[in-house]
Amino acid sequence: MKSYTCRVCGNRLFFENSVCVSCETPLGYSRAERDIVPLDADDRTYTDAGGVVWHVCTNLGLSGCTWLTTDAGGLCFSCGLTRTRPNDADLEGITNYAPAERAKRHLIAELDELGIPILDRTDDPRGVAFDLLSSVAEPVTIGHADGIVTIDLAEAEDAHREKVRAMLDEPYRTMLGHFRHEIGHYYESFLITDDDTRARARELFGDESEDYQAAIDRHYAEGAPADWQQHFISQYATMHPWEDFAETWAHYLHISDSIQTAEEFGLLRPAPTASFRERVTKTWMPLSTALNMMNRSMGYDDLYPFVLSTPVLDKLDFVAGLAADAAAGSVKDSSAGDVEPESGA
Template sequence: MRTFSCQCGNTLHFANTRCVSCGLMLGFLPDEKKLSAFTRHDAGSWRAAANGRLYRQCKNYSIHDVCNWMIPVEEQGELCVSCQLTRTIPNLDQPENRRLWFRMEQAKRRLLYTLFKLELPVVSRQKDPVQGLGFEFLEDQTEDEYGNELTVKNFVTTGHSAGIITLNLKEAEPSSRMKMREEMNEQYRTLLGHFRHESGHYYWDKLVRGSQWLTEFRQLFGDERLDYTYALQHYYEQGPAPDWHKVWVSAYASMHPWEDWAETWAHYLHMVDTLETASDFDFSVSSHQVINPLQQLPQSDESKNEAHFNQLFNDWCRLTAVLNALNRSMGLDDAYPFVISTIATDKLRFVHKVIGAAAVG
């Protein structure tokens, strides 16, 4: 994620809604993938300092203050391209839910920023009612037990089905997410990580299923036709494969080829977003300048694509070593608690190739 500049020269960050220096309202321009300052044009529109064009605020910005994306005035609808993808929002009669909803939308916008920068297809449910992308933020249903305790009646499972990504609202609550992480014996669990992982399932359907990539996918990840329900049950009863770190990017990736792909996809998005951030801050490690991988997209040319990936991966290895060392100095857990094996690297390289072909196609 890069930073941006206000017309007054102040540095702006992706989530900002107002410049702390000059006080101007800020909004993100999805069509240009940048944050801009705005001045009021009339009762219903704002003029962007970045390009002089007129926009209006997303309804979830102007009314609910959970968004900061703008809509070009010539476009129809009250919601921005990000909020249009949300099919179900939390019950706002519960005061805490507005804050959790904001966190959900913010993580979704970060995901979309990277997808847009990679020039990946993002097809809404409105355009494709059967396989289009949509998000549902749902809560566990509870009921009173003996009048003084709440028990979970229906538990919401975070997952993906035919383009619809469902997330349990509790994942936006750090204490609940940490509790789940410990119960699941996971090294890493973040809200943004969930969005990236589940988007991997969406893009497997769009880019790999039934495509020319399927044979290579099966050689690297395994046969996705294996019984998923059985694999899931076996994973939770027996745990991950003992040697998972030699083959998979995470323990959960060893559960089934689909999960292996989704975990690898999520790690690839972690890599390119974090490297863009480091590059934006002119970061270098032992005289090696970190290159922004989103400035030059993956290529269809095999040799150029290979060189691009090698640069990206080498920068990532150097950068994460520093990030982990810094966290340890602060008494924190490693920022990136993973060691990428040669086999897992080949899987990341495959994701890079698929994205390169999708971007140029």
């Protein structure tokens, strides 16, 4: 995460701040400026340098959203991507809805920082939308299908999530991790659009045309191969090439965000331009080892309990290349031409 500063008093701010605790200025997050901006104390609006008036998202009270929109009384870009949410009578679902939306805002802010395009499905059929569903009344399966990401809001509850994590023998399970993984499925179909890229993806991850349900059944019946750490980032990644790609994409975002945060807060000096692979081997590996030791010093599990083998580094490098191409606007689509990154909210 970035380190933000109050434009009024210079106090340090954090991503979800709705008011400066030092000078009490009301605040909002401007996606267009990628910054936290001060709001007018009377009408809670922000006027940018171009004279455009911005309003706080109508979900401020419901989910704590501080993002700005040009539509008075409307939803911000992030909240607008949510296609389905719990109804107001579902108190448990609504309680879990807020941390889910917070994780989604984190995801979108990181994608913006990386320059990766995020298309709104209401404006573009190739876009993404989110169903944030409550499993109070019926089971919810987390997943992605044709641009729709489904999240089980029960995963916002620590006890539930930890129970599932232990049951599945996972070293890591968070709401943000779910969003990063599922959006990876979306970007695989969005960014791999030509034969050469598809061929390279199959070399690294395997043939994605393999029967998915059969792969699921095999994985839960037999588990991961004994030597899985030599080739995969996680046991779940061994299930099917789609899952391997999504897990790799999630770790690309984990690592990118963590390095930026360490630089923003003075734990690392900003490094000169280097390949993502070099950033991983020369910066992330030593940093994550140190952070793991810090966690152990406090009696916690490792912060980053993963082994990055050479095949995994190859996969991460491939994903980082796809992301860089997307940021450069060089993603091809046979029906729509080049896909250009969005620049504003």
